[in-house]
Amino acid sequence: MSRRLEGSELTQRNYQQKGADASNERPWRQRPDIVSPNPPPRLDWLAQVREPSLAPEQKIVDAHHHLWDRRGFRYLLEEFADDIGDSGHRVSASVYVQCRTMYRASGPEAYRSVGEIEFVRGLSAQARSGHYGVTDVAAGIVGYADLLMGAGVTPVLEALMEAGGGRFRGVRMPVAAHPDPAVRSNPVPAPEGLMVSKPFFEGARELARRGLSLDIWAYQTQLDEVATLARRLPELTIVLDHAGGPLGIGPYARHRADHSSAHRRAWRDGLARLAELPNVMLKIGGFGMPIMGFGFDTGKAPPSSRHLADAIAPEVDACIERFTPSRCMLESNFPVDKGSISYGVLWNAYHRLTASWSQEERNAVFHDTATRVYRLPVGVRHP
Template identity: 35%
Template sequence: MDIVDTHLHLWDIGRFRYPWLDDPGTEGLRWNYLAEDWARDAAGAGIGATVHVQAELDHALDPVLETAWLAELAASSRPSTPTVCVGYADLRAPDLGEVLDRHSEFPLFRGIRQEAWFDPASRRADVPRSNLLDDPVWIGGLDELARRELTFDLLVWSTQLEQAAGIFARKPGLQVVLEHVGVPVDRSAPGLEIWRRGLRAFAAAVPASVLKISALSFVSPSWSPAEVGPIVREAVEIFGPERCVLGSNFPVDRPAIGYRELWAAYAEFTADLTDTERTALFAGTARRIYRIEPEPAGPAVEENGREGTS
């Protein structure tokens, strides 16, 4: 079965600064994760394509530097890793158009993610202190993405889903991908009900939207199938399998689960779907929204991640 991993991060801490990697609790991630590292993790998993999502480079840096670096990695790896990428831009910035122009010079660029979850009391470097959903300038920046037919990866807390539904319902020309299964971090009964209500509202209000099932260590830090499985199945039921895509969130989820084990779990959670539904869920929808064409055949990848012959 064709598989597209729609949420991969690569980073080079010798080349760039990633402020969130300096936060407490990220000690186990403070090492380079490059294309060859992913290839070793993914050997035997049957991945046909990857979508790199911006890894929260220091926002003081030019965000196009990351896209340019990823293009170098893709050109020097086989199969090309990543296949396509979602970059960063501040939708409030006066030079947004110019930044998008420069991102778009790279053929693997597909869209933007600007994290919109927020917490005024947070000390995490990757969590904004104000709610971007309240900012009319930020909301207006979404129109520039739609005009250019770029995707937008949306990351919000489950408590923000209903507000986000109202905003993106007014952006019918924008392909939005709701990340991390709507972030149901509150596993209490009231917390899960807020998540369900928000997810249903978003699915109904934004009919062209797609739900990305990813980062399930948010749901269960140990990636327990008993905890993760019901969330995956309920999310697929709410959005429908044709409107869902799957992502590994590697290497962030790597401390919780192995790469092949993660994809085997996805297969188990969705075993009751039809072949057509599983084809859409595992690859078809991802290839459509991120405009991923089949890559020309090349050397096979052996179990140890090295290139071999086939």
């Protein structure tokens, strides 16, 4: 007698089937083929480590995740909801962040990214049906606009806001850049110096005028550029992604574990200078990306929450010491980090790292800071 596939087992079968389909695409399908420096998930490998939630009552806002349908790698609402549901964590809401997904295939180039907001708004409405759990997925949406258009980006921002249906909260434009080609985290690297250019400043000013925020994924070598922008636009809320980009590959590889090295001090000092600017907030996460240098994806087994917490504790402590819990928020960075860490293990590691904190401090990093900064609805769905 056949049996019903459940949970992660079904998800694993879906991944395998999609991988098989990738080599024999139907000719009318035009899913993007993305070459990324980040490894794809290996569900059999991740399944070697399973953990129940260490704090199932702690309310969480996942402050940074993506959704996409790429050739051989689909991560849409169903996959995200399964990761949340299987983890046992109380994820009440999430913030979606741009990843070049579902752009319009035609029309003016500047407006094609509006398609991403339309797509995510639809998945957000789908999540609110209750058929995929209780998480308010994409309660806040961060999209893309070309800020190098300067003040000319205004009508694009208005189109993004209209498409978001009250959920559009800000923009992220790829700026992560490094002269060494070995230091790369994005499928499409950005040119250097964008954040300090006059057009970028003028475009960012249009965000501030509309009460929108700017997410920035920059490497540690670019933190002074972020500070320059933040000083020039004190009215703009800047959210620095992925712990401010501490580097652990290429020329930084041998310094990653030496927290007294000049490179590690430079990252901490850059964070400290940014923490002096009250309009800058910090997301803590992204440690599963190879660019951080931890190598979690290379082990025979994935990390447990204890292993993960021990490994990232110096980075997390450095972030909290400089920004305090009231200006920090925790992120999954899924499905990017799913190549190295399972969803439940990641949040358990965060629970371990904050176990000695006050409940007020824990609430801040797990839920309250993201809710405040992204102006999310409070207490609407989750029991």
